[in-house]
Amino acid sequence: MSDYVLRTATETDLDALVRLRREAFANTGDPDPDSTRRLVFEAERNHLFEHDGQVVAAAAIFTRDLAIPGAVIPAAHVTGVAVSAVHTRRGLLRRLMTEQLRTAPEAVAVLWASEGRLYGRYGYGMAAQNVAVRADRRELEITAAPAGGRLRDGVPSELLKELSEVYSSVLATKPGWSSRNETWWRHLTSDPEHDRGGGTKARAVLYENPDGAVEGYARYRIHPRWDDTGPKMEVSVIEVVAGTPAAYAELYRFLLRIDLARTLVQGLTSADDPLFHLVNEPAALGGHTQDGLWVRIRDLPRALTARTFAAPVDVVFEVTDELLPDNAGRWRLQARAGGSLVNCTRSDGEPDFTLGIAELGAAYLGGTRLGALHLAGRVHEHRPGAVAAASTAFGWPIAPYGIEIF
Numbered sequence: 001m002s003d004y005v006l007r008t009a010t011e012t013d014l015d016a017l018v019r020l021r022r023e024a025f026a027n028t029g030d031p032d033p034d035s036t037r038r039l040v041f042e043a044e045r046n047h048l049f050e051h052d053g054q055v056v057a058a059a060a061i062f063t064r065d066l067a068i069p070g071a072v073i074p075a076a077h078v079t080g081v082a083v084s085a086v087h088t089r090r091g092l093l094r095r096l097m098t099e100q101l102r103t104a105p106e107a108v109a110v111l112w113a114s115e116g117r118l119y120g121r122y123g124y125g126m127a128a129q130n131v132a133v134r135a136d137r138r139e140l141e142i143t144a145a146p147a148g149g150r151l152r153d154g155v156p157s158e159l160l161k162e163l164s165e166v167y168s169s170v171l172a173t174k175p176g177w178s179s180r181n182e183t184w185w186r187h188l189t190s191d192p193e194h195d196r197g198g199g200t201k202a203r204a205v206l207y208e209n210p211d212g213a214v215e216g217y218a219r220y221r222i223h224p225r226w227d228d229t230g231p232k233m234e235v236s237v238i239e240v241v242a243g244t245p246a247a248y249a250e251l252y253r254f255l256l257r258i259d260l261a262r263t264l265v266q267g268l269t270s271a272d273d274p275l276f277h278l279v280n281e282p283a284a285l286g287g288h289t290q291d292g293l294w295v296r297i298r299d300l301p302r303a304l305t306a307r308t309f310a311a312p313v314d315v316v317f318e319v320t321d322e323l324l325p326d327n328a329g330r331w332r333l334q335a336r337a338g339g340s341l342v343n344c345t346r347s348d349g350e351p352d353f354t355l356g357i358a359e360l361g362a363a364y365l366g367g368t369r370l371g372a373l374h375l376a377g378r379v380h381e382h383r384p385g386a387v388a389a390a391s392t393a394f395g396w397p398i399a400p401y402g403i404e405i406f
């Protein structure tokens with residue numbers, strides 16, 4: 001391994017990193033030298049390996065905040081993990097992951113996994129599941145009564161003020177969502193042709209309540225499909241972000257009514273998405289569930305005291321953590337409902353249950369239940385009822401999910 005040199009990147013490494021990632025992810029589209037991904041690139045947060053003067057492996061972090069139960073906190077957004085095919089399976093990923101976790105200042109790290117089997121060994125737990133919807137829109141109606149107000153359409157990149165205001169106003173209530181500064185908004189709405197998958201340019205529609213206040217928006221594109229029996233266009237929803245039930249209802253009513261469209265597709269929703277409760281036929285949404293965000297707790301007391309707990313709890317638990325031994329050992333967690341008191345301190349007491357750092361990360365956003373992990377044999381209970389009590393406290397009124405793959 002001595003011929004592999006680990007270092008952080010500089011701005012001049014960007015082209016090599018783009019090439020490496022394009023190769024690893026088998027990107028076939030034209031390289032886009034002006035891609036706005038360059039805007040969000042943070043050179044110093046890329047770790048890379050050089051071999052014979054070539055960049056052969058890398059992993060990056062975006063500096064963003066993450067909504068967690070009751071708070072929005074800094075989180076290392078891990079991304080762009082790639083090892084050149086001829087250099088795989090010799091431990092480069094492990095060394096990159098270890099270096100990231102050792103050096104990141106944030107209390108938690110979060111990522112989307114290309115393959116779910118990869119990151120548990122580094123202490124990441126599956127913290128959110130996403131539901132992908134694909135529905136024949138002719139089978140669906142919105143049951144809510146019309147709310148009044150009006151819809152206004154436009155190009156997302158020209159509506160940044162409205163979109164970002166709505167997004168920021170709901171962020172704190174959406175565990176799993178990531179903060180978006182101006183640069184991120186420019187990147188996310190840049191809409192390069194190679195990201196359109198053959199669809200139209202992205203469109204936006206705003207919902208304004210009867211007083212003229214913008215309460216929500218949808219971003220979407222249309223995939224133009226026709227066959228011998230007529231139009232079969234697909235409405236591909238990028239995201240629906242709304243602060244009120246009326247906004248959700250009116251935006252989905254619009255999306256389900258677009259002429260010539262047969263199918264509504266939305267890749268990133270959650271089991272608690274209002275859509276499932278707004279339509280007359282939930283089964284027609286054809287929801288398909290898969291792993292979403294994976295969370296790694298780096299600094300256990302800092303991470304746990306940052307969140308709010310859904311119910312009072314006072315437990316001692318024992319944690320195992322091979323990569324970050326500061327997290328390992330016995331901890332006492334005391335929380336009042338509503339988060340008015342959260343203490344997480346070292347303890348000499350007998351543990352009520354034992355779990356790994358990946359299981360704690362899985363429960364962190366309030367989605368994966370400790371009770372479910374207990375059933376799977378991944379949380380070991382020593383005092384009857386302790387896992388049930390902790391599971392309730394770690395839970396949250398709505399399921400977390402990732403609204404955007406970063």
Ligand SMILES: CC(=O)SCCNC(=O)CCNC(=O)[C@H](O)C(C)(C)COP(=O)(O)OP(=O)(O)OC[C@H]1O[C@@H](n2cnc3c(N)ncnc32)[C@H](O)[C@@H]1OP(=O)(O)O
Nearest residue numbers: 024079080081082083088089090091092093094111113114
């Ligand atoms: C957050 C993100 O960016 S997700 C994107 C991840 N990147 C990709 O999927 C792109 C294509 N793949 C790759 O670039 C590489 O194969 C990687 C990054 C997945 C793995 O890199 P490697 O350097 O080969 O991993 P490394 O040798 O450190 O292996 C780490 C461990 O994971 C295992 N592993 C690695 N890749 C895989 C895989 N695809 N499936 C199953 N196990 C795997 C190894 O066997 C090893 O196991 P061990 O800890 O028990 O010994």
